[in-house]
Amino acid sequence: MTTALQAIRLASRLCQKVRKELAGGASIQKNDRSPVTIADYGSQAIICKLIREAFPDDIVVAEEDSAELRKPDHSSLLHQVTGYIRDFFPGVSSEEVCSWIDLSSHSIKNRFWTLDPIDGTKGFLRGDQYAIALALIENGLVQLGLMACPDLYVDKDRPHEKKGCLFLALRGKGSFQMGLDGEGRQTLSVSRVDNPVKASFTESVEPDHADHQTHLKIAKKLRITRPPLKMDSQVKYGVVARGEATFYLRVPSHSEPGYKEKVWDHAPGAIIAEEAGGKVTDLYGKPLDFSSGIQLERNHGILVSNGILHEVILKALEI
Known part of the structure; x- marks a missing residue:
C-alpha cells in the first residue's frame, strides 16, 4: 500500500x-x-x-x-x-x-x-x-x-x-x-437515490468512446431529465463512488464493433465503486472478469451504479 x-x-x-x-x-x-x-x-x-x-x-x-x-x-x-x-x-x-x-x-x-x-x-x-x-x-x-x-x-x-x-x-x-x-x-458512499426520475448519470466526453445516442434513449426510458455529467477517464467511477452521480453507463460505440474493454481502464475504478457500496457489471449484468488477459473478453459494455437502481437500469437496456 x-x-x-x-x-x-x-x-x-x-x-x-x-x-x-x-x-x-x-x-x-x-x-x-x-x-x-x-x-x-x-x-x-x-x-x-x-x-x-x-x-x-x-x-x-x-x-x-x-x-x-x-x-x-x-x-x-x-x-x-x-x-x-x-x-x-x-x-x-x-x-x-x-x-x-x-x-x-x-x-x-x-x-x-x-x-x-x-x-x-x-x-x-x-x-x-x-x-x-x-x-x-x-x-x-x-x-x-x-x-x-x-x-x-x-x-x-x-x-x-x-x-x-x-x-x-x-x-x-x-x-x-x-x-x-x-x-x-x-x-465514500454511493448515492441512496431509489427513484430513477431523480437519478443522474455520467458518461465519456468523446462520442467515439461510447454510444451516446443509446445512453440518451436509456435516460428517456427512465425519465431522467438531468443532462449527463460528461467526464474523461475512470474519474467517472469516483463520482459514482462518492454519490455525485447515480450511475455510469458505457454502451460500446457502433464505430468500434467488437471492441473489448482493457483491464487497466476499469479494474482500479471498479473496486473503488464497489467498496463504496456500488455495483459494477457489464450490460448483461455479469461481473467484470479480470482473469482473461489484458482485455475483458467475457464482458460487453459497463454499468456502474449505486446498486439500488442496477436492475432497473439493466432492464431499461433491453431496448
Whole structure:
C-alpha cells in the first residue's frame, strides 16, 4: 500500500508539472489512433520502477511501451520525458527511463498489477479530467485500487474550488477519498437515490468512446431529465463512488464493433465503486472478469451504479 501510494503521488506530480508547463505537451499517435504524451511515459516509468523494486516477483500490466519513444524522430520527446523524471530521480539516463517503461507486460499471472499511466489522455491534452489508475489483482479479483485525479474538485458541492483527489479502496475495507497530499481522508458512499426520475448519470466526453445516442434513449426510458455529467477517464467511477452521480453507463460505440474493454481502464475504478457500496457489471449484468488477459473478453459494455437502481437500469437496456 505504501509503495503504491508513493508511486501514484509522484506520478501525479509529474503529470501536473507537464500540463502546467507544456499545456499537455507533445504527443505521439499510436496504431489505434490514440495519443500518448510525455506524461504517459513519465508516469508509467515512475510507477513501474517503484512497484517492481518493492515487489520483484510481481508483473505490471500497463498500457505503454518505449518502442515509439526510442525512434530517432522522437528523440526530443524522450529527452523531455527524461528531464521530467530527473526531477524525482536525478541523474537517470534516457536508456534507464525506457527500461523502466518496459518493466510492464501484456501477459498476466495469478497476481499482477495493472496500470493506466494517464487514463483519459485526450482529457489531459485538452485541459479536462484524467486519472493515474493502478490496481492489484489476485486470482481475478481486484484487491486494491488507487486513482489520482489531479483536476477533480475535492468537494462535489463546490466544483469551482479546490482540486486534486486521490481515491483508494481495499477489498473488504471500504473506499476513501483524500487530497493528493493524503490529507482530508473521507469514507465514500454511493448515492441512496431509489427513484430513477431523480437519478443522474455520467458518461465519456468523446462520442467515439461510447454510444451516446443509446445512453440518451436509456435516460428517456427512465425519465431522467438531468443532462449527463460528461467526464474523461475512470474519474467517472469516483463520482459514482462518492454519490455525485447515480450511475455510469458505457454502451460500446457502433464505430468500434467488437471492441473489448482493457483491464487497466476499469479494474482500479471498479473496486473503488464497489467498496463504496456500488455495483459494477457489464450490460448483461455479469461481473467484470479480470482473469482473461489484458482485455475483458467475457464482458460487453459497463454499468456502474449505486446498486439500488442496477436492475432497473439493466432492464431499461433491453431496448
